[in-house]
Amino acid sequence: MTVLYNRVALVGLGLIASSMAHAMRRGGLAGEIVGTARSAETRKVAAELGFCDRIVPTAAEAVDGADLVVLAVPVGAMGTIAEEIGPHLAPGATLTDVGSVKRAVVDAVAPHVPEGVTFIPGHPLAGTEHSGPASGFAELFENRWCLLLPPEDADPAKVDRLAALWRAMGSNVDFMDIERHDLVLAVTSHAPHLIAYTMVGVADDLRRVTDQEVIKYSAAGFRDFTRIAASDPTMWRDVFLNNKDATLEILGRFTEELFALQRAIRTGDGDLLFDYFTRTRAIRRSIVEAGQDTAAPDFGRVGTKR
Numbered sequence: 001m002t003v004l005y006n007r008v009a010l011v012g013l014g015l016i017a018s019s020m021a022h023a024m025r026r027g028g029l030a031g032e033i034v035g036t037a038r039s040a041e042t043r044k045v046a047a048e049l050g051f052c053d054r055i056v057p058t059a060a061e062a063v064d065g066a067d068l069v070v071l072a073v074p075v076g077a078m079g080t081i082a083e084e085i086g087p088h089l090a091p092g093a094t095l096t097d098v099g100s101v102k103r104a105v106v107d108a109v110a111p112h113v114p115e116g117v118t119f120i121p122g123h124p125l126a127g128t129e130h131s132g133p134a135s136g137f138a139e140l141f142e143n144r145w146c147l148l149l150p151p152e153d154a155d156p157a158k159v160d161r162l163a164a165l166w167r168a169m170g171s172n173v174d175f176m177d178i179e180r181h182d183l184v185l186a187v188t189s190h191a192p193h194l195i196a197y198t199m200v201g202v203a204d205d206l207r208r209v210t211d212q213e214v215i216k217y218s219a220a221g222f223r224d225f226t227r228i229a230a231s232d233p234t235m236w237r238d239v240f241l242n243n244k245d246a247t248l249e250i251l252g253r254f255t256e257e258l259f260a261l262q263r264a265i266r267t268g269d270g271d272l273l274f275d276y277f278t279r280t281r282a283i284r285r286s287i288v289e290a291g292q293d294t295a296a297p298d299f300g301r302v303g304t305k306r
Contacts, residue, residue: 004165005068006031011059011081012072013037013046014232015127016098018136020070021051023169026138036062037133038073046133060088068162071097071109076238079108086112094158096122100185100235102149102178104242118158121149123181124171125189129230142170143291149178186246190239191254194247196228197236 008030010017017035024030035052036059037043047055056062063069063085073081078099089095095117099105102121113119126144128135146166150159163173176184203214203222214222240247264272 002029002168003031004029004161004168005066007066007068008033009062009066009069010035010052010072011037011062011070011085013042013052013055013133014072014131015135015140016124017070017072018046018049018051018133019126019138019140020072020098020136020169022136022138023141024165025051027168029165029168030068034062034066042133049133051133051136059085063088063090063093065090067093068165069093069095071095071099074234074238075099075101075105075242076234078105079112082109082112086114089114089117091116093117094162095119096162098122098124100189100239101243102181106149106178118154119151120154120159120162121178122162122166123147123149123185124166126171127231129227131232131235139170141166144171146171146173147176147181148173149176149181182243182246183249186243186250190243190247191250193228193231193236194240194251195254196225199225200229 008020008024010021010033013035021033021035024033032054033052034054034056035043035046036056037046040057043055043057046052059081067090069085069089071078071081078097082095095109095113096119097105097109099121100123102123106119106121109121110119124141124144124146126140126146128140148159148163148166166173199222261273261276263269264276
């Protein structure tokens with residue numbers, strides 16, 4: 001076991017932060033883990049679960065003396081938290097985040113980072129539809145990707161140290177620039193979530209199909225839409241408001257593709273539909289081959305922890 005940070009402060013204690021704490025404790029990666037959250041109830045639950053060494057009431061107290069500070073709050077709250085903790089960050093500390101949007105986070109956080117503190121934005125591409133401190137588990141990051149977006153002038157030793165932490169928690173690590181990140185995530189995460197929310201909303205509004213029928217006869221397709229749509233509403237509200245341009249661009253492309261498929265169905269163009277579905281099926285096969293999902297029935301979720 002190698003201690004990579006003497007004191008890690010987790011600001012926010014939801015799925016990602018609690019999973020980080022479990023993974024760090026499993027690997028002996030942190031000398032001390034200090035946690036905080038805005039909600040007294042969240043702090044109480046986290047204290048009862050015991051995945052942090054200490055739970056404190058404020059972010060300023062949590063970051064005191066920490067050599068790694070992790071912002072694990074909704075994207076819309078990042079700037080406020082950064083302003084609160086800025087004066088209390090230890091010289092030489094590394095500050096990172098786990099937000100799904102990067103340009104808005106950097107713009108909100110960077111002005112509050114004091115001289116001598118290195119801000120390395122990050123984004124672990126891992127999660128479930130569950131949220132809150134009780135939802136975390138040490139295996140969440142295994143064989144998933146964590147993207148780090150260090151500024152050009154970042155100390156390479158600090159970047160390597162943070163990358164080593166993520167690898168020790170089970171992640172693969174890659175590096176990406178901010179604009180590219182926000183576009184890629186609009187394709188792979190943000191737009192699919194919005195489409196899932198929309199489809200579940202359509203089912204809710206289509207009164208000719210009863211609620212009981214929607215629930216009772218949900219096959220895999222709709223069932224998995226509802227799984228995605230069960231994700232934390234505060235987080236996803238902030239994601240869409242803070243990655244507006246990239247998400248709207250991808251939704252525009254999606255609308256064009258949808259119109260083409262509508263036309264093919266209307267005109268009976270079976271060849272176009274077959275070719276389109278063949279191409280998209282190959283993408284699914286590539287995801288499985290890359291180890292980012294399993295080809296097992298029920299998407300591999302039967303018998304798994306999450």
